[in-house]
Amino acid sequence: MERRNARRALMYALHRLDIEVINSRICATITSLEPQNSLLLLGGVGSALRELVEVSISCCNDTLADRDSLRDDDVAWIPCRMRCVDGERWILERLEVFEAGCPKIAVLLNVDDIPCASVMESKLRALLDTRSDQTLFIATATKREDVPPSLLRSLRLSVDHQVVMPSKAQRCDAVAALGSHLDEILTPSQVLELSTRMPGYDFLDFLQVFYRTQARIADFKNTNIYRRILAEVETTRPRILMSEGAELVRFPPMWGTKHSGLQSVLGYNRLKEEITKYCDWPFLCEKSFARLGIEPPSGILLEGPSG
Structure with missing residues (x-):
């Protein structure tokens, strides 16, 4: 049991390495909003992005709003899966909850899934067209080292910020620095x-x-x-x-x-x-x-x- 727990802890730590590296960039973007309280819509279906948002939000706030019981005094995230049939209705219902206490909206787009990101942005802009001046779009790349601006333009993705993963060399250094007991555990x-x-x-x-x-x-x-x-x-x-x-x-x-x-x-x-x-x-x-x-x-x- 102890060995299994150690293995799980190690896997979780390694999984979080990439998230921790770019977490500060996400946090800086979120905290730059005026006022700081905002609604963060999570785009795509990647669990890594969902976890990244959880970490980012928890770093920006003392308390983290529960995903199903949104509170207007926290930054909260919504798993925005636009491929779902009821996706738009689901989002609108939660937007109504936040309407009074959410001055700005941040939309996190996972551009790794290009078709989904393109469709999602157009749908979200239609949903939020009355608040376009208060919407911040953030493009993220969880697998590519960079996303060329030309690609975003060709997809008609207009983003205010772009966050990318560190290079492979940086990730390898992070793993190497994790410790010297890996081969004793796995x-x-x-x-x-x-x-x-x-x-x-x-x-x-x-x-x-x-x-x-x-x-x-x-x-x-x-x-x-x-x-x-x-x-x-x-x-x-x-x-x-x-x-x-x-x-x-x-x-x-x-x-x-x-x-x-x-x-x-x-x-x-x-x-x-x-x-x-x-x-x-x-x-x-x-x-x-x-x-x-x-x-x-x-x-x-x-x-x-x-x-």
Whole structure:
């Protein structure tokens, strides 16, 4: 039980790293409103954004309004899922609750989900057209390092502020700084699960940070674990011959992410040469790792280069 609790605490801490990094930017935007009390509408369906808003609001106020019992003396958030049939009615009902005590409205748009963000902004502007001068639109990117202004213009998204995630290098530094006891808490299969919950991370990048190895990627390609992964891939999915003669390997389904169940096809030779360049490199499932015979914690990236 103690081990499980430690693991959960670690996963929660890692999940919060990205949120904490950009939290100050969100807070600065919210507190810049005059007066500070405002209604924050959360756009999109991402749980990370919802948690980010909760953290941000709690930092701006001594008390956090409950999501279902909104109070006009707090900054509150509304999970604005515009794809829902009753979404507009749901929002309007809560706007009426806040009408008297909410001088300004902030709308948080998750531009990762481009179609949803575009539709949401147009609907919200229609709902709030009588208060357009009091509405603040904030565009956020939870997975991209940046959202080009040209993209926002092409989508006709007019935003007052833009908040983006830090670079991958900054996130890796944050994980590395978390502590030196990670390998004492988690098994390799649990590390795999944890890595899938960290948006923007390449699997090998995560493993290198996790085990604090100094080995180069080129050295890692010579390790037994890398060969086992390639062997596992070759035996679990058929190869496909392309017209130019390049071999492709269909990987096992990704596990533990929103893409669970999907299969990706990558160039076999390109995989061996540029494996770390795939941000969405398909993760082997837990059972695949078990079949590879990886024993915690020395089975990953602790083997020296062979040959």
